[in-house]
Amino acid sequence: MARYTDAVCRLCRREGMKLYLKGERCFKEKCSFETRKGKIPGQHGSGKKIKKPTGYSLQLREKQKVKRIYGVLEKQFRHYFEKADQKKGVTGHNLLGFLEQRLDNVIYRLGFASSRAAARQMVMHGHILVNGKRVDIPSFQVKPGLSVELGRRAKENDTVKAAVETAAGRGIPQWLSLDAAAFKGQVVSVPSREDVTLDINEQLIVELYSK
Numbered sequence: 001m002a003r004y005t006d007a008v009c010r011l012c013r014r015e016g017m018k019l020y021l022k023g024e025r026c027f028k029e030k031c032s033f034e035t036r037k038g039k040i041p042g043q044h045g046s047g048k049k050i051k052k053p054t055g056y057s058l059q060l061r062e063k064q065k066v067k068r069i070y071g072v073l074e075k076q077f078r079h080y081f082e083k084a085d086q087k088k089g090v091t092g093h094n095l096l097g098f099l100e101q102r103l104d105n106v107i108y109r110l111g112f113a114s115s116r117a118a119a120r121q122m123v124m125h126g127h128i129l130v131n132g133k134r135v136d137i138p139s140f141q142v143k144p145g146l147s148v149e150l151g152r153r154a155k156e157n158d159t160v161k162a163a164v165e166t167a168a169g170r171g172i173p174q175w176l177s178l179d180a181a182a183f184k185g186q187v188v189s190v191p192s193r194e195d196v197t198l199d200i201n202e203q204l205i206v207e208l209y210s211k
Contacts, residue, residue, distance in 0.1 A: 059208035062201055069198060070099045071116050076139065081209050092202030093193045100175075100191040103128065104138035106148055110178050110185040111167020112160060127154035142187050150183040 067077050084094035099105065104120040107128060113119035120138045122128060128135055129149045130142065142148060154160050164180050172178050175191045 056208075059204045062204040063208055066096075066099070066200055066202070066205065069116075069200075070102065070105060071120060072099070078209070081205070085209075090193075092206050095205065096193065096196050096200070096202055097191050098141070100196060101141050101143070101187075102138060103130070103135060103140040103142050103148070106142045106176065106185070106187070109173055110148065110176060111164050111170065111172065111180075112150055112154075112183065112185075114159075114163045114166065118163075122150075122154060122160075127151045144187050144189050146187050148185045148187070155183045 063077070067073070072080070080098045081091075081095055084098060085091050087094045100109075104116055104123050107113050107119035107122060108116045113122055123138045123140075124136055126134055126136050127150060129151060130140070131146055132149075134151070150160065160183075164183065167178075167180075173191065173195045175187065175189045175195055177186045177188050179185070
C-alpha cells in the first residue's frame with residue numbers, strides 16, 4: 001500500500017500549522033515546528049518564511065493539508081470527494097465525514113493511538129476488532145452502531161495504555177463513546193461538521209475539484 005515515508009514534521013512546516021502527525025511529540029518543546037517556526041522545509045527554505053497563498057494556490061494548499069492530516073494519497077482522496085459529491089447534503093461536510101469514519105481515524109479519536117499513523121499501523125497489524133471480527137483495512141468505513149475494540153495483545157501494550165490515559169485529557173468526540181477500562185469504543189452517530197475541530201476550510205477543496 002502506497003504511503004508517505006519521508007519526515008512528517010516538514011509537512012507541518014510546509015502547511016504553516018501543526019498537523020499533529022507525531023502524537024505526543026507535537027505537544028513538546030522539541031517539536032520541530034516550534035523550533036523552526038515560520039521556516040519552510042528544504043535547503044532553500046531556511047531563510048524564507050511561508051507566504052500566504054492566494055487563489056488556486058490557496059485551494060491546493062487546503063487539499064494538501066487535509067490529505068496529510070488524514071494520511072490519504074491523491075487517488076483515494078479524489079475517490080472520497082466523488083462519493084461526497086454524489087451523496088445528499090453539503091459536499092464538503094460529506095467529505096470530512098468519510099475521512100472521520102475511516103477505521104484508523106476512529107482508533108486515533110478513541111485514544112488507542114497517539115497519532116493516525118500509529119493507529120493505521122495497529123489496524124494493518126491486525127490488532128483491531130470491529131463487532132468482534134478482525135479488520136486490517138485502515139480505510140474501512142465505521143458506521144453508527146458498530147463497536148471497535150483492541151485485540152488481547154494490544155490491550156497489554158504499555159504504549160497503548162499510555163495513549164488511552166492521555167486521550168482522557170484530549171477528549172472524545174460526541175459521535176463516539178469509550179469504555180477505557182475495556183479498551184472498547186462505540187460509534188454512536190455519524191460525525192457532524194462541528195466534530196471536526198481542526199482548522200479546515202473544506203469549501204476551498206470543493207472549489208478546487210469543481211473546476
